[in-house]
Amino acid sequence: MIALALTTLRHRKAGFAGAFVALLCAAALVTACGMLLETGLRGTLAPERYAGAPVIVAGDQFERRAETDDDGESKVKAKALAELRWIPEKLAGALAAQPGVEKVVTEVTFPVGDALGHGWESAALTPFTLKSGRAPQKAGEVVVDARFSGGTLTAGGRTYRVVGVTEQALPSQNTVFFSTAEARRLAGRPGQVSAIGVFPQVPVKAEGAVVYTGAERGPVEFRDGDNARIRLTSIGGAMGGTSLLVAILVVVGTFALSVQQRQRELALLRAIAATPRQLRRMIGGEALVVSAIAGTLGAAAGMLLGGWLIGRFVALGAVPGNLQLVLSPFPPAAGLLATLLAAWAAARVSARRTSRIRPVEALGEAAAEKAGLPVVRLVAGFAALAGSVVLTVLLSTLTSESASSPVTMLTALAWSVAVALLAPLIVRAVVALPVRLPGTAGFLASRNVRAGTKRMASLVAPLSLMIAMTCTILFVQTTLGAAAQEQVGDGVRADFLLSPGASAEAVRQVPGVRAATEVLRTSIRIDLDRVGAQAVSAEGLERTLDLGVVAGSMAGFGATSVAVSTKAAEWYGVGVGDRLALSLGDGTPAELTVAAVYTRGMGFSELTLPYALVSKHVDDPRAGLLVAGGSRAALEKAAPGIAVLDQAQAAESGQVNAAVNYVAMGLIIGFCAIAVVNTLAMATSARTRELALLRLVGTTRRQVLGMLRQETALAVALAAVLGTFGAAVTLMAFSLGMTGSVLPSVPPLSYAGVIAAVALLALAATVIPARMALREAPAEAIGGRE
Structure with a gap:
């Protein structure tokens, strides 16, 4: 065989x-x-900044928790921290005293514009060497890397003079060196450092910290x-x-x-x-x-x-x-x-x-062609249909993106499987309708479709799959983006949004400014679950931001308060007045009192924390500012070099960035497109003898091509209905769970573009092989020459 x-x-x-x-x-x-x-x-x-240090001592960059499973066995779960965990600077002395250690180098890391700032004493960790100039010695001096151009640098509202340029520049980060004292001041972590380098590589012990060597240094950096x-x-x-x-x-x-x-x-x-x-x-x-x-x-x-x-x-x-x-x-x-x-x-x-x-x-x-479907296929089709309904109901109950995303694609695919299995029955029911297609080509097309429902079903299946998958992938993102943008647009009361880096105190002194609220994005962990959070300053909050509070009040929002979205309140079973235990971005534990529950969590994060608390536990404490009152010109003068957006631009900035999902799932759309072309081309090429016979009995070339176009148009129309139904049911369930509304956001032009693209693809995959087949003489085609 x-x-x-x-x-x-x-x-x-x-x-x-x-x-x-x-x-x-x-x-x-x-x-x-x-x-x-x-x-x-x-x-x-691969480490870059720490490439020259054989041993790096830094904080444990994981949140760890011991848990006991159902069998009574204890195990430790670990989740990566969102922010850097700093360590005591005095640990450097203990490391230097250990046997075999020749030198220790401390480092602090903090943002400086689009670069990272350090003290010059930590240059040896890479190592950086001077190409020209000298090391910074005073508070107003800096050394920049080889990519920098210019004689001065502005950071933190102060202008620094460039006194040296390094020979090196790191591939993934720009670097600026300050004097040791100035670097400690700008870092804002008295008595703490971000890392300690140990020379040479010898076994060391670091109480309260972790020792990293080899490839382990990369994730620390x-x-x-x-x-x-x-x-x-x-x-x-x-x-x-x-x-x-x-x-x-x-x-x-x-x-x-x-x-x-x-x-x-x-x-x-x-x-x-x-x-x-x-x-x-x-x-x-x-x-x-x-x-x-x-x-x-x-x-x-x-x-x-x-x-x-x-x-x-x-x-x-x-x-x-x-x-x-x-x-x-x-x-x-x-x-x-x-x-x-x-x-x-x-x-x-x-x-x-x-x-x-x-x-x-x-x-x-x-x-x-024999009527009906095999029993096995029929049972499988109805089983897939039942599974689709179950998945749809399940999807409508999921309220987090991490939980709903895989179920969403599985649900759309389940509907497509049900359509593929039951397609012959669906096609047979449709072609039984008393609908007449116009002209001789329409007569031939209708007769062909009625005589070959299985062939039509084999065309409808990949077409409906492509429509369902494409619509689901595209409109899941637009649904999330539209819901977030709507909440941001409704919730921002401020007249202007200033990008991170502006001084809140300076802006509050601008004539006409009624309030300026600091807003900082981060993430925290609750029971090891990573949750998006924003930190805000309470002063003037009611004039700049409306979170849609439904319980409690933001009026008494203080240093030990937290506000939670309705979803977060449901996830963790908390309400106004309850205590909520969490870990900040750098792993610092905190227990806060719930002051309010709000509805606009998709636009403004699921948790809202005090800025004064969070800013001490993030890598970049620079906050954006929501400003009520004032004028654009006055704000630009008070915060030079800072972008000033109006309310409409602020709403647009809250849209979800879905580029990664589009790239990843776009390949599946491409595969579906290839499948459509593949199937249609196969089906058309296999009809060479049939087309040749039509030509021998007097059907013109134009009529044959018209027949094929009408057959394809019918297949596309039926697939559009079935694919749209599968995608619509999936998207409605997804929207209900994620946004609370059963109506997803489907831009009409985008949907029309999907259907048009599928139709053009289907017509091209049908007409091109048909034209090639019709070039052959009818008698030779019937004779079976390949």
């Missing part, structure tokens, strides 16, 4: 080209997602590295799972169409005594040969695709540039294995019915 499979492959190259393309793309997607996943799990961050790795793991896992499910659905549909087109051939083999087992082995062998070649090429392409994806995430700022891409044989092996299994299973399932019936029945079924 393997020899027969190879023979059929040699003589039916065109018939297997569609399956080959689908499998190649599936292998590439799975491999690329595997690379993201593996890089997130095993990728390392790039504290968002662990979050980036988690993000990559999450994207790789979610995207890989979705890609695999979509790939299986597409491959099954492709092989089902391929087997459907070969029913005469398979029936003839049954008639000449081929057993059902032999047919299944032959078709399985064909699938394995095609998938082995396609999977190997697709896995190689997936390696390139994975590298491109990492590069895009770096460009978008979602992943540090020095996160090393992990290359191993596991992702391509997984892509190849997944492709082999999917192809083999799809081929065997697709040929199951033809191979089991008797030879005479097989020939009869090849000649005329």
Whole structure:
């Protein structure tokens, strides 16, 4: 049977080209997602700032908690901190006294514009050396790195004179050095340092701190590295799972169409005594040969695709540039294995019915389409429909993005699976309607559709899948963005928003300014859950910000207060007057009293904390300012170099940045598009004899093409209804859970663009192969020349 499979492959190259393309793309997607996943799990961050220090002593950059599982075993869970945990400066003396230590170097790190500031004493950690000038000695002097140009630098409202330029410049960060005393003042952490370098590399003990060596130094320097790795793991896992499910659905549909087109051939083999087992082995062998070649090429392409994806995430700022891409044989092996299994299973399932019936029945079924669906497919279709309903109900109850995102894609995919399985019944019900298409082409199209409902169903399935997935991916982001923007627009009472860096006290002295509220974004942890938070100053808050308070009041918001959104109140079971235990960004524990519960958490974070408390526990304490009153000119004069936005611009700044999700999930949309082109081209190419016969009986070339266009238009229209329904139900459930409104935000032009793009793609994939087929003489086409 393997020899027969190879023979059929040699003589039916065109018939297997569609399956080959689908499998190649599936292998590439799975491999690329595997690379993201593996890089997130095993990728390392190369140190830059600490590259010259063999040992770095710093704070524990994880929040840890001991928990006991159901079996009574105790284990410690760890989550990365959002901000740097500082350590006591006196620890340097204890380290210097330990055996083998020749030198210790302390460092403080703080933001200076778009650069990081340090004391000159820590230059040896890289090491930095002077190219020209001298080291800073006074409070008004700085040394800049080799990228800087200019003779002065402004920071913290003060102008510094550049007295030296370093030989080096770090790839991922700009660096400015101050005198030791000035650096300590600007850092604002008396008696604390961000890290201590130890020379040479010897075993040291650091009570209350952690010792980092080798590759461990990178995550200390790039504290968002662990979050980036988690993000990559999450994207790789979610995207890989979705890609695999979509790939299986597409491959099954492709092989089902391929087997459907070969029913005469398979029936003839049954008639000449081929057993059902032999047919299944032959078709399985064909699938394995095609998938082995396609999977190997697709896995190689997936390696390139994975590298491109990492590069895009770096460009978008979602992943540090020095996160090393992990290359191993596991992702391509997984892509190849997944492709082999999917192809083999799809081929065997697709040929199951033809191979089991008797030879005479097989020939009869090849000649005329049999009404109804196999019982197994019918049961599977209704099971998928029931599962879709269950997932939709579940999705409507999920109120956090991290929980709802994977369920959203799974729900849309479940509706698509149900449509694919039940498509023949749906098409048969639609074509039974008393609708007449215009002209001779319309007459031929309607007759063809009624006679070939299974073929039409095989076209509708990938079209509806593409529409459902595309609409879901696009409009999940617009729904979140519109809800957040609406809340920001309704909640901002201030006339102006000043970007971080302005002095609140200076702005409050501007004539006409009634209030200036400091606003700082951070994240905290509650029971190790990461929660977005904002910190605000209470002075004049009622004039600049309206959080939509529904319980309690912000009037008494003080240094030990916290306000929570309605979602956060539900998540953690707290209300006004309750105490809420949490960990600030640098791991410092705090227990605050709930002063208010508000509704606009999507636009203004789920928690609101006092600015005076939070500013001491973040890497960058510079806050934006919401300003009520005053004039743009006066504010620009009081805060030179600071962007001043009006109320409309402030509302726009609250939109959700969805670029990373678009890049990741856009590949699935691309795969669906390839599947659409693939399926339509296969279906059209397989009708060469039918088109030639129409030409022989007098149908003009124009009428044949018109017939195909109308058939395609009908398939697109039906797919638009089914795909839109699946996406609409999914989006409504998502919107209900996330925003409280059952109506998602769907820009009409964007939706029309999706349908138009699918229609153009479908028409091109139908008309181009048809034109090529019609170039051949009708008699030769009927004769079977390939």
